[in-house]
Amino acid sequence: MHAVPPLEQDTVDAPVDTSPAHAAAQTNASTGAKPHAPDQAAHDAPVRDLRRVGIHPDYWYPLAWSHEVKRGKTHGVTFAGEPIVLARTESGKVFALEDRCAHRQVPLHQGVVDGESIRCGYHGWTYDCSGACIDVPYLGRDRLPNGVRSYPCREVEGVIFVFPGNAELAEERPLPAFGSVSDKKYKTRRFGRPVNCHYSFMHENLMDMNHQFLHRRQMGQMRARSLGRRRGEGWVEVDYTFARMAGQQPIGEAIVFGQSRKTGGDNDKDVMTIRTEYPYQTLQIRTSDQTLVMDLWIAYVPLDREQRTNRTFGLLSIRKPGIPGVLNLAWPLLVWFTERIFKEDREIVEAEQRAHDSQGADWNHEVFPVINELRALLRESGAPDQVVGAGTGGGAVIRFWDSRHGNPLSNT
Structure with missing residues (x-):
């Protein structure tokens, strides 16, 4: 439980925005100046445009309902543009992998579940729950290539959660509490x-x-x-x-x-x-x-x-x-x-x-x-140094999350 500070009373009788942007807006109102974006008005350190702040990947996120991932089937989803395949094995276990075959990069969700693994629908390359390539039909076992990234995955109360960020932090981050979902009342x-x-x-x-x-x-x-x-x-x-x-x-x-x-x-x-x-x-x-x-x-x-x-x-x-x-x-x-x-x-x-x-x-x-x-x-x-959704305001450096390495990639 969090320590709960005293309540702070809210009121909208008087504006409380004391930012340089707000002050500039007030000046515009009195002088008749044309309004402009608040971030453009500030002369102090720039404030990140909230609508371009990427969500932080180092948390558990729901990516599907349990009923969407059938036994022995695959299900393709995305997190912030990163394709992820969910698969339910014959034993009922759900796992999550990067949704691409290491061979020709085609989506693994177009493949088939084979026992406790997933087989690419193109050449039959097979990956286990950890993402390791365990079979290439036309290669020997001693020549198997690298696999694909796996994601920590858990199923709770009919929801499939995936940890898309740094997998080493998955055990430290608790799954969210669902409150009354399991209460029969x-x-x-x-x-x-x-x-x-x-x-x-x-x-x-x-x-x-x-x-x-x-x-x-x-x-x-x-x-x-x-x-x-x-x-x-x-x-x-x-x-x-x-x-x-x-x-x-x-x-x-x-x-x-x-x-x-x-x-x-x-x-x-x-x-x-x-x-x-x-x-x-x-x-x-x-x-x-x-x-x-x-x-x-x-x-x-x-x-x-x-x-x-x-x-x-x-x-x-x-x-x-x-x-x-x-x-x-x-x-x-x-x-x-x-x-x-x-x-x-x-x-x-x-x-x-x-x-x-x-x-x-x-x-x-x-x-x-x-x-x-x-x-x-x-x-x-939000995600550090990650700015998304440039929209019509060009010139911004955009940092995207690379799901293969767990690091931001800089793109201009």
Whole structure:
């Protein structure tokens, strides 16, 4: 457990961004000067454009659901542009290799699982779970070539995790805690889809509950109030309460709480805690008696080399009501409700990414304290010296992660 510092109260009554970029923006507003990218306005040490900060590979990342990797089959995935093949052996074990044959570089996921190994579909070169080449049909055993890179791989709660960074650190890094997934008092939904944006937009979207206006058609008129924030080594979190000021409670929300809630300003007794513990996020809702009614764990895995597309992996656990079977009957309605919320979020973060691509830089002027702390955390925790997604702003040095050697490669 982390030591928890006292809450710091959040307010948006006055801007808290004191960066040179923000000061320059204020000057522009008073003088009529044309606005420009914040990073261009700063005269101090340049601040890394968060939308070009690569996610750090030295963590466990979900790359597939267990049901996607069938026994005796291969499954191709990517992490930040690096192709990886997952294979489930005849004994049921899952392993991960670089998705290329050392011979002609063709994808191994186009091959076949042969017992406890994988055989390339071109010339039949065979690799074991460690990536070692153990058979070339037309060569003797004493002439076998080098193999391909293997990745630490684990399967937990229906999720296949891969450690794409320095394999020597895999044992030191714990797998994420899934909270209520294994608790029989909860029913869990596993969901995920590709989203066309940098992973940092996803973190900001979930943590900033001041965007309830976006969901007004689903939720009614909601008022979010920040109770304060906390930050420690590698994490930041914030507490909220909510009140519905107008509109009816959606049935999906009633399912989460197990009861209906009235419209008005006196129903903000529940507390939502959102936490980014790099590189994962959690969202928990507790009622006034401290009952945990909703527990969400979520991760955003970059797919492409520039990290402008991610795949979301989420596990949403809802506490079962006292009457057996009720939640199962209501589950399709909850799925429908959450899908509509996620659709609105996906559309808005993809619009943010398009704006960044058009401008060629991060022009955001953030005023909410916890989001500024979150942005700082994501910059500090990202891959060192790794800048991705040059977009329309040319001239940047881009460092990509070489999955074969575990070292960054510099490209200009």
